Amino acid sequence: MSLLIDHLDKRFGTTVALDGLAFEVPEGQVFGFLGANGAGKTTTMRIVLGVLQADRGTVTWNGTDSRVLPRATWGYLPEERGLYPRMVVVDQLAYFASLYGLAPDRARREALHWLTRFRVPELGSRRAEELSKGNQQKIQLIAAILHDPQVLLMDEPFTGLDPVNVALLREAFLELRDQGRTLIFSTHQMETVEALCESIAIVDRGRVVIGGAVRDIRRAAGQRLVRIAVEGDHKLAWIDEVPGVRILRPGFDRTEIELDVGVEPDAVLAAAVRRGVRVTHFEVVDASLEQIFIDHVGRPPDEDLHLAPSTELSDPNPPTRIASDEPAA
Numbered sequence: 001m002s003l004l005i006d007h008l009d010k011r012f013g014t015t016v017a018l019d020g021l022a023f024e025v026p027e028g029q030v031f032g033f034l035g036a037n038g039a040g041k042t043t044t045m046r047i048v049l050g051v052l053q054a055d056r057g058t059v060t061w062n063g064t065d066s067r068v069l070p071r072a073t074w075g076y077l078p079e080e081r082g083l084y085p086r087m088v089v090v091d092q093l094a095y096f097a098s099l100y101g102l103a104p105d106r107a108r109r110e111a112l113h114w115l116t117r118f119r120v121p122e123l124g125s126r127r128a129e130e131l132s133k134g135n136q137q138k139i140q141l142i143a144a145i146l147h148d149p150q151v152l153l154m155d156e157p158f159t160g161l162d163p164v165n166v167a168l169l170r171e172a173f174l175e176l177r178d179q180g181r182t183l184i185f186s187t188h189q190m191e192t193v194e195a196l197c198e199s200i201a202i203v204d205r206g207r208v209v210i211g212g213a214v215r216d217i218r219r220a221a222g223q224r225l226v227r228i229a230v231e232g233d234h235k236l237a238w239i240d241e242v243p244g245v246r247i248l249r250p251g252f253d254r255t256e257i258e259l260d261v262g263v264e265p266d267a268v269l270a271a272a273v274r275r276g277v278r279v280t281h282f283e284v285v286d287a288s289l290e291q292i293f294i295d296h297v298g299r300p301p302d303e304d305l306h307l308a309p310s311t312e313l314s315d316p317n318p319p320t321r322i323a324s325d326e327p328a329a
Contacts, residue, residue, distance in 0.1 A: 002024050002025055002026050002027050002061075002062070003024070003025040003027075003048070003059070003060070003061050003151060003182060003184070004024050004025075004058075004059070004060045004061075005021060005022055005023050005024070005025075005044065005048075005057075005059055006022055006057050006058045006059070006060070007020045007021070007022045007056065007057040007058075008020070008021040008022070008044065008047060008054045008056070008057035008058075008059070009021075009054060009055045009056040009057055010040075010043055010047065010052065010054050010055050010206075011055060016205070016206055017040050017043045017206055018040045018043060018044060018047075018054070018057075018206040019205065019206035019207050020057075020206075020207060021040060021044060021057070021203065021206055021207060021208060022057075022208060023201040023208050023211045025182060025184055025199070026182075026198075026199060027062070027180075027182050028177065028180050028181070028182055029177065029182060029183070029197075029198045029199055030173055030174070030177050030183045030185075030196045030197050030198060031182070031183065031184045031185075031197060031198070031199050031200065031201075032185065032186075032187065032193040032196070032197035032199070032200035032201075032214075033045075033184055033185065033186045033200070033201055033203070034186065034187070034190075034193065034200055034201070034202045034203070034289075034293060035186070035202060035203040035204055035297070036204065036297060039203045039204055039205060039206070040203055040205070040206040041155070041186040041203060042079070042155055042186075044203075045076070045153045045155060045184075045186075047059060048066055048074070048151075048153060049074055049076055049153065050066065050067060061073060061150070061151065071100065072100045072101065072147050072148075072149060073149060073150050073151060074149050074150075074151055074152075074153065075144040075145050075147070075149035075151070075152040075153070076144055076152075076153050076154075076155075077140055077141055077144045077152070077153070077154040077155065077157050077185075078140075078155050079155040079156040079159065081136055081137075081140060082140065083128040083136060083139060083140060083143075084128060085127065085128050085129035086127055086128075086129060087127065087128060088124075088125060088126065088127055089115075089123050089124050089125070089126055089127070089128060089131075089139055090108060090111050090112065090115075090124035090125065092128065092143070093107065093108075093111035093139070093142055093143055093146060094107040094108050094111060096143040096146065097110065097111070097143075097146040097147050100146075100147035101147070102146070102147055107146065110146050111124065111142065111146060112124060114142040114145070114146065115142065117172070118138045118142070118168055118172070119168070120135060120138060123135055123138075123139070133160050133161075134160070134161050134162060134165040137157070137160070137161060137165065137169075138165070138168070138169075141154075141157065141169065141172070145176065149181070150181065150182065151181070151182045151183075151184070152176065152181060152182070152183045152184070153184050153185070154183070154184070154185035154186070155185075155186055156185075156186055156187055156188075157169060157185050157187070158187055158189055158192060159187075166192070170192070170195065170196060173185075173196055174196070190288065190289045190290040190293065193214075193289055194214065194288070194289050197214055198213060198214060199211070199212060199213050199214060200212075200214055200217065200289070202292075202293055202296055202297065204296065204297045209296040209297065210292070210296050214289070217289075217292060218286040218287055218288075218289070218292065219286055221286065221287040221291075221292050221295070222261050222287075223258065223259065223260075223261060223286075223287040223291070224259050224265065224284055224285065224286060224287065225248065225256055225257065225258055225259065225284070225285050225286070225287060225288065225291075226245075226256070226257040226259060226265050226268050226282070226283070226284055226285075227254045227255070227256050227257075227281065227282075227283040227285060228254065228255055228257060228268065228269075228272070228279060228281060228282050228283075229253060229254045229255070229279070229280045229281035229282075230272060230277045230278060230279050230280060231277070231278040231279075231280055232278075233277055234250070234251075234252055234255070235250075236250075236255055236257075238271055238272070238274075238275045238277070239257065239268070239271065241271050242263075242267050242268055242271045243263070244259065244260035244262070244263040244267075245257055245258065245259050245260070245263060245267070245268060246258050248291065254281055254283075256288075258287075258291065265284045269282060
């Protein structure tokens with residue numbers, strides 16, 4: 001039982017957006033769909049939703065072609081905000097839910113439940129244009145899940161959120177997963193992926209370059225990292241004495257050091273002891289997802305990929321709910 005993306009091709013003119021893209025999302029998991037800007041993530045989501053048609057390949061959910069599934073199978077949180085700015089929040093949540101067949105009374109009850117769940121019940125009577133960006137994000141997410149979809153797709157759901165709102169969204173993701181829902185989200189925040197995701201796919205230029213269970217991917221990388229903290233020395237200049245190691249992320253509290261394959265972590269500890277450095281923390285871990293991403297894609301996850309034209313911007317039919325006023329009666 002899974003969402004199967006089976007060798008999707010998609011072109012926009014001369015630009016190749018997807019090139020045989022293939023991966024599988026196990027049912028009931030939180031899945032990270034990772035890639036630099038322009039790698040094809042949004043295009044893939046829009047094909048899953050039926051907003052775009054692939055040039056070749058199929059998408060199936062539990063063995064059924066996505067093109068014949070009910071619309072209510074899917075929930076979608078776009079990167080672009082699509083709320084009606086002058087419409088009262090609870091009214092537009094009920095309106096969006098009605099598009100999936102929910103009765104008005106039930107839709108309002110569910111909307112109020114989720115507003116309370118996100119600790120903002122007072123927002124129900126306000127207009128969307130009066131809300132902060134973080135609160136608009138919460139409302140957008142509620143609109144995506146109000147009809148209880150089986151699969152929730154989210155495009156950069158954590159962008160621009162403060163730590164409190166990030167924590168609330170994380171809690172909601174895990175709650176939905178525990179209810180048996182399948183969640184797929186794209187992000188550049190690797191620490192969030194490591195905290196939430198059981199499986200991932202990293203895509204580059206329309207192809208999956210690595211995918212599978214996070215634990216297996218990290219172990220198969222063959223690299224280990226050392227996290228070390230020393231008293232009164234945050235530059236760790238002595239680390240240059242150790243062959244095959246390099247500082248990956250300097251830090252005031254703890255510094256992360258990358259080890260080449262075959263280099264033992266004890267070499268770092270021994271060098272510190274030789275220098276008479278007092279080590280207050282020493283930890284050996286598998287390679288981080290960020291480093292694995294860089295190894296396979298060749299650039300950090302938050303670095304823009306400049307294409308001409310951009311595969312993400314060439315889509316002529318973005319599936320967003322952008323409006324300047326309330327929906328017509």
